[in-house]
Amino acid sequence: MKRFVLFLLFAAVMAPAAAFAQGFEEGIKANVPFAFVAGDKTIPAGNCIVRTEGFTKGALSISNRDAKAATYVVPQPTESLAPATKTVLVFNKYGDSYFLARVERSGSSAGYQLKPTKVEKELRARTDSPIQMVRLELQ
Secondary structure, X not given: OHHHHHHHHHHHHHHHHHHXXXXXXXXXXXXXXXXXXXXXXXXXXXXXXEEXXXXXXXXXXXXXXXXXXXXXXXXXXXXXXXXXXXXXXXXXXXXXXXXXXXXXXXXXXXXXXXXXXXXXXXXXXXXXOOOEEEEEEEO
16 A cells, blocks of 8 residues: 555656646747756856656756756746746746756646755845846747
């Protein structure tokens, strides 16, 4: 019984990631006009690709091949009530610093939420103003 409950819990957590990964093999291509932090790396401005990786497609690969910069992050799968109408990369902005926060895919109710990094938490603690969210909508 305990194994069955663990299996159901695992399936409930991974279902949004699996749904989001469908059609995601090519990745999301975006021309990001600013450098941003994802995980422990700064990705320079330019043409970036975000794609799922790993056996369960539970990790994200974020790269700018022109700048030879890449990183992997393990985000939290999310589920919304309605499918997204556009593919969107959402960034949290603090001054001149951008942090990738969320990825939404057009036509899918599943998405990914990135955990705030240590640096982002420190910036958030030092600022009095609300977090600026920057949505980069893609075709």
